[in-house]
Amino acid sequence: MHRKTLVTTFFIASLMATSAAHAACSGGLGRGWASGKGDGKFEMGASDGSCLIAYPAFMDSSGSVRTPATQTALTRAPKSGAITLAPDGLVYTPAAGFKGADKFCIRNTTPAQVGKLSGCVTVTVR
Numbered sequence: 001m002h003r004k005t006l007v008t009t010f011f012i013a014s015l016m017a018t019s020a021a022h023a024a025c026s027g028g029l030g031r032g033w034a035s036g037k038g039d040g041k042f043e044m045g046a047s048d049g050s051c052l053i054a055y056p057a058f059m060d061s062s063g064s065v066r067t068p069a070t071q072t073a074l075t076r077a078p079k080s081g082a083i084t085l086a087p088d089g090l091v092y093t094p095a096a097g098f099k100g101a102d103k104f105c106i107r108n109t110t111p112a113q114v115g116k117l118s119g120c121v122t123v124t125v126r
Contacts, residue, residue, distance in 0.1 A: 029056055029121070033108075038119015046125050050093040052086060056108050056117040069108030069117045076105035076120065094125045101125075 027042030033056050044051050055068040072090065074083055080102045081094040094102065105120040 025051060029119070033117040033119050034115065036116075036118040038117065038121075040119065040121035041124075042121065043124045043126060044094075046094070046099055050091050051123060052089050052091055053121065054089040056119075058110070058113045058115065058117070067110055067113050069110045069113070071109045071111070073107045074104065075107050075118070076103070078102045078104040078123075081123070092121075092123050094123075099125050 025042060025044045025048065027040065029038060029040040032038050038056065040053075042051065042053070055070050055072070057069060058067045059065065060067075072085060077083070078092065080098040080100065081092055081104075083104055084091045084093070090106070092102075092104070101122050101124045103120055103122045105118070107116055107118040109116045
């Protein structure tokens with residue numbers, strides 16, 4: 001069965017110690033994740049604190065079943081921030097005072113699906 005991949009959009013949230021106020025961010029994961037050439041681009045404000053990035057997902061051939069690829073390997077770490085895992089995705093947190101573009105690369109899989117989704121994400125902090 002031929003599998004299509006769905007590239008999800010980023011959901012950006014400011015993660016505080018006890019609250020999760022949503023940040024105003026824009027962007028998307030782009031295309032090419034199934035071929036290893038995913039190219040996500042996002043923007044966030046420096047005051048947002050951190051970005052919650054939804055996992056890329058596999059779609060079945062009918063396009064009706066989405067399977068998030070939640071097993072993540074960081075293949076290139078960001079130079080000016082940190083990546084942590086959350087139940088809903090990856091959390092990018094820029095270094096204190098950082099403004100500019102930061103890039104990291106990931107490879108995602110799931111036991112429920114054959115294959116992998118790979119690519120890089122650039123987060124621009126304004």
